[in-house]
Amino acid sequence: MYDVVVVGAGPSGATAAEDLAREGRNVAFIDREGRIKPCGGAIPPRAIRDFHIPDDQLVARITTARMISPTGRRVDIPIENGFVGMVDREHFDAFLRDRAEAAGADRYRGTFTKVERDDAGTHVVFRDKDSGETRRLTTRLVIGADGARSNVARQEVAGGDKIPYVIAYHEIIEAPGKVGEYDPERCDVVYDGAISPDFYGWVFPHGKSASVGMGSMVKEVDVKQATADLRAASGLADCPTIRKEGAPIPLKPLDRWDNGRDVVLAGDAAGVVAPSSGEGIFYAMVGGRVAAAAAAATLTTGETAKLKLARHLFMREHKSVFKILGAMQDAYYKSDARRERFVSLCHDIDVQRLTFEAYMNKELVKARPLAHIKIGLKNLAHLSGLVRETYT
Structure with a gap:
């Protein structure tokens, strides 16, 4: 019997699992692994402080942001008295999972199927990645941190299947030094309808590599061609491509994050990506932390109404910014x-x-x-x- 089973172990799920394990809770997390979310990889200094991100996870430190308009107008904004840290999600997410496991969380590799309930309790059913067998973990509570099109949210939380999102696509490339329009110490944000009619494109340095991508809600947009155009405009067309990734990014927090019984959502599953900027890593980790706090309060008091604390705590601090x-x-x-x-x-x-x-x-x-x-x-x-x- 686990106190909590966390479904999904990106920044949100891994943070929730680590926090609960450090509190002495009997916690497990299930993650598919092998999936890398398309992401510019930017994290602010507050995330580094609040979540104790070590320097070796930062692949670059950005000191300037460039805004580019549809007519090619460029505005360079210096980042005074600080920097934007950049991480590579392939390694960063793995680091967070390893840290959660080191804190005492049990780790399972697999794909979530459903939640079942009987007289013995709540059971998280998943398909084991190594054996291919169906397995069940019995638990008191479930944290759904399985992404923007969360199966946990869809099955368990009212309105969880109605979250709006953009489709994001990017390519991780081998980056040169400073060449053409590309600067390894500057993030470029491209506001151009030719790239994205309703969002933006980006060129974000990752040290030896770079993330070049865009997002849109418009289904007719050719995301691969738009990304190719971004690469060409930055002088990166001929750089070798390391990997290509696409995924939905939510645009609005859900009105409800729990089922009032034994499930609470976190991260993209709850819709906590900042509008306008699309920033998600910091807010995902905060979402994991408040979900863990709500779960701990529920376990301590036995009051399932405490699950609502997750959304309450998050919105109390971040609602105005959103x-x-x-x-x-x-x-x-x-x-x-x-x-x-x-x-x-x-x-x-x-x-x-x-x-x-x-x-x-x-x-x-x-x-x-x-x-x-x-x-x-x-x-x-x-x-x-x-x-x-x-x-x-």
């Missing part, structure tokens, strides 16, 4: 004219400073209220077209 980023995406991602104005807005020094202060610390910056007022007025001016496009 709301603002969602409004930005709705306002600026609908057309190239809007995307052009968004990149123009990024010229503003107040926008640059507050954006990256918020990114680094994962909270809205309240220290400079006048700057917030100025940004609000400038935002309205750009959206209304009062600002002339005079930047170069």
